[in-house]
Amino acid sequence: MSNATLLQKSRLFPSPRLTAQVSTPLSILDATVARFPPTGAVWLFCAPRPLDTILQPSFVATLNSFPQWAGQLQWSLVRDGGLHTERFGRPMLVHGCDSDPGVEWVISKAAETLDSIVPSALERVVEKATWISTDFPERIFLSDTPLALHNLVDYAGLPGMSVQITDFACGGYAIAVKIAHPLADAQALMVFMHQWAATCRGSAKSPMDPPIFNPGLLDSYAAGNIDGDSADVALVNTARLLPLHRFDWWNDAKDPAFPSFLAPTGENLKPPLLGENSKSLPLSPSTSAPWTTWDLTRPVSHAMLHFTEEQISNLRAIARESPGCRPNISRLDALLAHIWSSINRARNHSDSACDVFLNVTLSARTRVQPPLSDSFIGSPIFLTHIRASGREASALCPGPTASLIRETLTLFTPEKIGAMLHDAAYEMSPQRLWQAFLGDRHTIVTSWLRLNVYDIDFSGSIPRYVHAVMPKMDGCVQVMDSSHEIGGVDITLYLDSLAMARLIQERENSF
Template identity: 35%
Template sequence: MVSPTVTILSHTFTQPDPRPDTSKSVTLGIPDNATAGYSPPQAIWFYDAPKDQDIFSTKVLTQSLQRVLSSYPAYAGRLEHIPYRPDGDWSERLGRLRVNYGTPTDPGVETVIALCEAPLASLIPNAEQRGRVWNASDVPFALFSGQDLKIALHDGLETGGLPAAIVKMTTFACGGIAIAARLQHVLGDAQAFLQFVRDWAATHRAMAKGLPPPVLTPIFDPRILDERAAGDINSAAPDKDILTAARELPVHRYDWWASAPDCPAPFQHRTKPAPELQSMEASARGRPLPWQDWDTTQPTPHYVLHYTAADIANMYQALAPPPSSTEYAFSHLDALLAHLWAAIIRIRNLPPSDPIFLNFAFNFRPRMTPPLPASLLGVPACMIHAASHASRAQDRDTRALAVAIRAAINRMHGGTIPLFLHEVAHQVDAQRVWQLFGGRHHVMATSWLQHGMCEVDFGAGARPRFVEALMPGWIMQLMEARYGDPVDDDDDDDDADGERFVDDHDDGSETVNTGNGDSSIKAARHQKKRERPWYSSGVDISFNLEAEVAEKLSQEPLY
C-alpha cells in the first residue's frame, strides 16, 4: 500500500474550558507509578463520512475536547518526579510521580489537525472485506496516530513539561475522519482511557445537537486505592510476613537491575540503578528478564483475527464441565484466552516440559472489598499470569489452561490485593520491577472488552468503520467487533454510549457498559435496553506477533 499524503493543518495545545479554579498537585497511586515504562493506552477511531458534514468539524471537536477536559483537568497537567528522600514516606521513594494541574504552566493536550488526500475506504476495508483474517501490516496507522510526538515519560524517565495526552484528528477526502488519542499510562489504564474518550464523544454529540453537555463523573483520587494497602507503607522496611504472602501471588517480578546481559540497547538505561541508589549497586538482585527468549528485532506483522459469536460459544462449550463437576465455572473470556494461549504455544513448538505463561491485565476495581468506583481513573490494576507447561498446549488441553487462568484470577481478590499494594509501595524504585514479558514462552494479552470501544459515537449516528488500538509488539488486544452499523435509537441520548452487555465475566459478576458515570446508576437508567452477551457481534483479536504465528493462528482448530 502506498502511503497517502497527510498535511498538518494545525498544531496546538488544548486547555480545559472552563479551567480549574485552583491549582492542584496530586501524588499518583501505588500501582500507577509502576507503569511509567509501559506503553500508553492509545487508539484510532476511523469513521465514514456522516450525512451531516458539520458533525466532524475539527473546530467543534476541539471545543468539545476543551469542555470534557474541564472534567479531566489532570490529563492537561504536567507530570513530574517527586524529589527522592531516603527517609521519606512511600511517595518519596525513587521513581514516584505527581501531576500538577490548574496552573499557568500546564502543557495541555497536544492537539494536531491534519488532512489526508485519500478516501478512507482506500485505506481501511469494511468489516465484510476484512473477513476472518486481515493482514493490516501495510496500513499506515502511524500517519493518523500522532506517535511521532513525544509524550511525557515516553522513555520511562523524561517529563520535561511534555504533555500527558495527545490527540490527532485527520479528515479524509471522502469526508470521513480518524480520531486518535493517547494517554500516558500512569494517569489511566484502558478503562480510564476509554471512559475519557466516551465522555468526549458524548460531550461532542450534545454540543453538535445544541443540547447541554452531559454531567460527567470521573473520579481522580489515587488515595482511594492507596488507603487499602496492607500494613504500614511508610515504614522504613516492608513487613516481612506481608511481603512473603504477596510474593505468592501470580505476578511476575522481573528485575531490570539484574537484566543487563543481552538487554536490547534501547532498554539498557533501565538496567542501572539511578545515581541516587548507587549505594545499592551491590545489593541482591532478583530474577533477570530472559532476553535470550525474546528477539525484539524480528519482524512482527500486524493482523486482526475475527471470531464470531458461534466461535466463542463453541470454545466455551468445549470447556463447560458436567453439572456434577466441582471444577471451576469458566467464563467465555477464559475459553477465548485459553484457546489463544494454546494455539500460539503450539505453533511455537516448544519442548513439552517447558513452562509457559499467559500474562494479562487485571482490573482491581470490581475485586476490592468493597469494590472501587467504576469511574475511578488512574491504574487500579496490574499484570498477572497463568502458568502451565507446553505439553498442555500440544495436547490441546484447553481445559487445563482455562483452569490455570481461573486459578490465577481467583488468587487476586480483596484480601490479597492489599498485600500486593504493600509490596509495590516498598519497592526502592517504582520502575525497577516488570510484571510482564514477551518471548516464546510467554503470551501477553489485554482485554478491552465491555468498555464500549466500538460504541463511541461523536454524533454521526453510526459506529466506526474500524478501531485500531496501536498495541506494541507481542501484546494481543481483544475487543468487540461492532462496526459501521447505526447506533441504536435508545443509545443515542445525551449521556450514554453503548448497550447493556451481560456475561459471566471473569470475576463471576455482571459487567455493565453504559457510558458515563457510576455503573449502578446508569444501569438503573437503562433497564429497557437490549441485553446481550459481549461476544454477540464477534470479537477481534489484534496482534503483532512473529510471522509464523501470525500466518498460522487463524488456521488453528477452535476446540
Template identity: 35%
Template sequence: MSTDSSLSIHINSQSRLFPTTHCRTKALQGTETTQHTIPLSILDATVANFAATAGVWIYDPPSCTSDHGHTAMSAACLKQSLQETLNAYPHWAGQLEWTRPQRPHQHHGVNDHTQRHGRVQVTCGSPSDPGVEFVEAYCDNMAVKDLVPSGEDRAGKCKVWDVSSMRARELFPSTVMALRGDAGAPGMKVQITTFADAGIAIAIMFAHPLADAQAMSHFMHDWAAVNAAMVANAQIPALSPVFDPSLLDLAAAGDIDSPSPDAEIVNAAQELPVHRFDWWASEKGCPDGWDEATKIPEEFAGSEDARSEGKPMPWSQWNIDAPVGNYLVHFTGKEITRIWKTACATVAEEDKSSAAGLPSRHDAILAHMWILINRARDSKSSSTTSSSSTTTTSGVDLIHLDLTLGVRSRVSPKLSERFVGSPIFLAHYSLPLEAARSSPLGKIALGIRGTTALFTTPSVAALLHEKAHQVSAQRYWDGFCGRHHVIVTSWAHLNVYQVDFVGDGRNVPRYVLPLMPDVDGCLQLMEARPNGLDQEDGVQGGLNAEVKDRKEKRHWTDNGVDVKLQMEAEALQRLLNDPLLRKYA
C-alpha cells in the same frame, strides 16, 4: 482495499488545548491560579515505563442528509467539545512528572510512600501547564473505506486482516510525551485526521500512568456525549470521572508509609503468580538500546536495596530483531459460544466443583488462542533451556500467559468503574510447553480462571503493600515478551463501538484500533463492531438491532470478538494456517 498503504498526511494545525475553565484560556487569562500537585497511585507509578495507552476511532463519512453530522464530525467542533470535556479531567492538561524524593538510599527512612524513588505526580492549574497536544490533519490519498475493511467484511469474507497495512502510528502526533521528554511535554495527545472521502480518524494517546484502556474508553464516551449535546444546542451532560489516586493506595494492606515493609504481608504477596523480573539484575544479554533500564541509579550506589538482586530477564527467549506480524482475527458470536461450550464440556469431572467455577467465554477464547500460539511457535527453540528462564522443579521450561488484571472491583472498598488512572497489574498462568499446546481446552480455560481467582481482595491488598514498599516503582517488570510469553490485555465490556459523536445512534465507528507495541507476544481482545452477520441463539447481532434497543441485555460476545495478535511473523503465519483456528466455525 488499496494496495498502496502509504498515507499522505498533511498537518493543518498543531496547538495545545486546555479546559475552558483553565487560567490559560483566553477568557480567563489573568485570573488567580489554583496550582496543585497530586501524587499518583502505587500502580500508576509501576506503569510509568509501559507503552502509552492509545486507540484510534475511525468513522465513515457522515451519512446525515442535513449538515448536522458533518458539523458534529468537523475538527473545529471536536476541538471545542474536547476543551469542554477536559473541564472534568483538568489534570490531563497538567504536567505529569517524577516526584522529587528524598535521597533514595535513605528509602527506609522515608515515611511517605508517594515520595519514594520512581513515583509520579501531576501538577496542574498553572499557566505553565503543558496542555493537551492537539493536531488537525488531512490525508489526501486515502478514503476510509480503503484504509480499513468494513465491519461486515471483517466478520465475513476477511475474518483475518493484516492490521499493519493501516499504518496506524501515522495517525498520532509525533510529539514526545511526558516522562520521556523535557519539562513541558504533554501527558495526552489527540489527532483528528480527515480523509479524502470526509471520513475521520480520532487518535488519542495517554502516558500510561494517566489512563488505562477503561479510563480512556470512559473519556471517549464523555467527549462524544458533550460533542453531540453542543451540536444539538442541548444542555451539556454532567460528567462524573473519579480522580483520586489515594483511594487505591488506601486499599493496600498494612502501613505503606512505614519505613520498612511488613514481612508477613510481603510473603503473602510473593505467593501470588507474579513474575517480578528485575531490571537491575538483567544487564547480561540485554539488547542494545535497552541497557539504560538495567543500570542501578547512581543514587543507590552501595545501598543494601540495590545489592539484593531478583530474577533476571530471560533475554535469550526474545529475539527483538525478528519481524513481527500484526493481525486481527474475528470470531463470530456462534464460534465463541461453541468454543466456550467445548471448554466447559472438557473440564475434568474432579475440577467441575472448583472454587473458581466453570470457565467464562473470555477464559475460553484466551485458552483457544494460547493453544494456537504455542502450536505455532517453534517447539524446538521453545524448549531450549536458558539459565534465566522460569522452570519447574524438574527443570522443564514453562510457557507463560501474562494476564493484565484490573483492580477496580478487587479492592475494598471497590473503586468506581469511572476511576481514572491505571489500576492494573500483571499476573501469569504457566504450563510446560507440551501441556500448553496439547491440554484439553477446558483444562487451560479453567487454569486461567483459577489464576485470576487467586487475586482476592486480601491478596490484592498484600500486593499493593509489596509494590508500595519496592525501592523503585519501575525496578520490576511482571511480564515479558518472546517465545515463552504472551501479554494479554482485554477491552471487553468497554462498549467502544457506542462512542457516538453525532448523537443519532447511527454514528457507529467503522473500526476501533487498540494501538499496541510491535513485539513478539501481545494479544488484545475486544467486542467486535455490530454488523448484520453475527447471530447467536436467534438474536440478530446487527447494527439496526443495536441501535433499536441499546437497553436490551446482551452478552458482550454476541456481535463476535476481535482478537488482535502481534507475534513473530513466521509463527503468526503458521497460526493463521492452523486448521484448529477455525475448528468451531
C-alpha cells in the same frame, strides 16, 4: 507508505483554567506502569467529522472534568523518611500553573481514502474471519510529540495526552488519542472518550459514570502501614507467593542477549545516587528475564481474528465438558485458552517440556473491597501469569487451560491485593520490576471487553474500525468487543511472522 500532512498543532486547556496549583501524587500502581507504552486508540469513521466549532469546544468542555490531564506529569520530590508517595520513582501530576503543558491537539490530512486503509467490518470477517493488518498505518494517526516521562527522564513542557484528528480524501476522518500510562489505562481513557462523544453530540448522558480522580483512594486499600520506615514482612511474604513475575531491568542489562537500545531507560530507573552501587543495596528478590527467547530483530505480523458469539459459547461448552474442568470458567477464560494454545502450536511448542506463560493484565478496581468505580481514573492494573509446559499449553481442548486461568484469577482476593499494594509501596524503584515478558515463550493479553469502544459516536455514525494502540511485539494480544454490525469479539494479535503464518493456516483449515 501512507503519510499525513500536518495542518494544525496547538495545546488545549480546561476553560476556565485553574488559577491555583494542585499537586497530586499518583497511586502505587500508577508508579509501576511508568515504563509502559502510552495507552491509546484510533477511531476511524466513514462520515464527515463534526465542524471544528463543535469538535474542539466539546473536547475542552470534557477536559473540564479531567483538568489534571492538561497538567504536568513529573516525578515527585524524594524525601528521606517521607510518605510512600515521596520515595524514588513515584509520579505526580501538577496542574493549575501557567507552565501547564496542556493537551496537544493536532489536525492533519491524509491523501488516502478510508477504504484503502481499512476494510469494513463485514469485509474483515469474509475471509475466514481473519484480517491481516500488518500494513495498517498506525503511525500517521498519532502525534509524534513525545509524552511526559516517555524515557523516564524528560517531562518539562511535554504533554501527558495528545489528540490527533486526521481527515481522509473521501471525507471520512480518524480520531486518535494517546496518553501516558500512569495517567490512564484503557478503561480510564474510555470514560473520557464516551463523555467527549456525548458532549459533541449535544447529549449530557455518557454510558459511563463521571470520572473519579483520587489516586490516594486506591492506596488506601494497601494493607498495613505503607508510610513507615520498613515493610511488614508477613504482608511482603503473602504478596511474593502470588504469581507475579519479578523480571529485573537493572541486572538484565548485563545479559549478553539484552538489547542494547533498552539500556538507557534501564539506567534511568535507578536513583541518582545509586550509580554502580546497586549490588550493595537491599533490593527485593528478582528474576532474570529470558532474553534469549525473544529475538527483537525478527519481523512481527499483525492480524485481527474475529470470533462470533456462537463460537465463543461453543468453546466454553467444550471446555466445561472436559474432565475436571472448573464449572465457573467464563467465556473469556475459554477464548484465551483457545488463542493461547493456537499461539503455542504456531510456535512449535506442542512437544516441548519447557514452561510457557500467559501474562494477563488485571484491573484492581473490582478486586478490592468495596470495589472502585468503573470510572476510577488512573492505571490501577497489574499482570499475573499462567504457567504450563509447552505441551500442556498447546492442547486442542481448552478445558484444562481455561480452568488454570480461572484458578489463577481467583487468587487475587481483596486481602491479597492489599498485601500486593503494601509490597509495591516499598519498592525502591517500582519500574525496576516487570511483571511480564514477550517473545517465544511469553504471551501478554489485555482485555478491553465491555468498554463499548464501538459506541463512540461524535456525529451520528458508528466507527468503521477501532484500533487499539499496542506495541508491535511478538506475543502481544488484545481483546475487544466487535462492531455491533457483526457482533462477537475481535482479537488483535502481534506475532512472529513465521508463527503467524502457521497460526493463520491452522485457523483456515479449522473453518
